[in-house]
Amino acid sequence: MHDSLKLSRLKSDFKSCTRVLSAIGDETRQLILFTLIDAGCDGMRVGEITAQTHLSRPAVSHHLKILKNAGIVEVYKVTTMNYYYLDPSSKLMDLKKLIAGLEDLLIVSQ
């Protein structure tokens, strides 16, 4: 494959990963991710995350919105309760393709 084609694919891979990257590059959101992993597949409510961390409820709500926007977490409702969980078919896995493309370009062209 031509290097210019590889580069343009890398650019579009980066584009589709930018939200994910900046979402998980933040330590506060990493903390929320770890808390959600602990919770397992049932997910976790905003109030529970607030209780297990040093974060306020609006802060948790805010960061969950960013994680949801990035395609990393999902939510389901039970009456008034919102359960957040890690999406297994998550945008996180798009990073695999990005890293592979980067590796290819780094190894070949250096």
Place this chain on the structure above:
Amino acid sequence: MHDSLKLSRLKSDFKSCTRVLSAIGDETRQLILFTLIDAGCDGMRVGEITAQTHLSRPAVSHHLKILKNAGIVEVYKVTTMNYYYLDPSSKLMDLKKLIAGLEDLLIVSQ
């Protein structure tokens, strides 16, 4: 392997990747990366990057510092000229381990 061990490894993987993640999550720094990839193994000077982008020299210098700090780019001096290039044994490759750990935890526990 126990899930709690997996989680604590994931935490330390995240810790060592946080700088890289927030470095490449930024569109301006992505642009600089693309420009450096185009440059190939010889690297590129700050002035050249400034000329090929819409960025000012202090901005380029600032973002290169962040990329260098994250272990993504390296630099070599020729008299007064600083040539920046992508480090092939880059911290970028640490992301592979992080993604693998994430995938493992997401697939097993969901």
Place this chain on the structure above:
DNA sequence: TTCAGTGGTTCAAGCATTTAAACCGATTGC
């Protein structure tokens, strides 16, 4: 209908990041 629980949103304050102008030292050519 009243009340407690849940959680999203708005807002203003505080903080961090980004930027360009200006400045600096170092090096090279004349």
Place this chain on the structure above:
DNA sequence: GCAATCGGTTTAAATGCTTGAACCACTGAA
């Protein structure tokens, strides 16, 4: 020495992000 090039750094302004208080709507139980 002098001027020009190179590029790092400092500064101040602007912009953006994060946060908690306060507020809102919705649901279910009594």
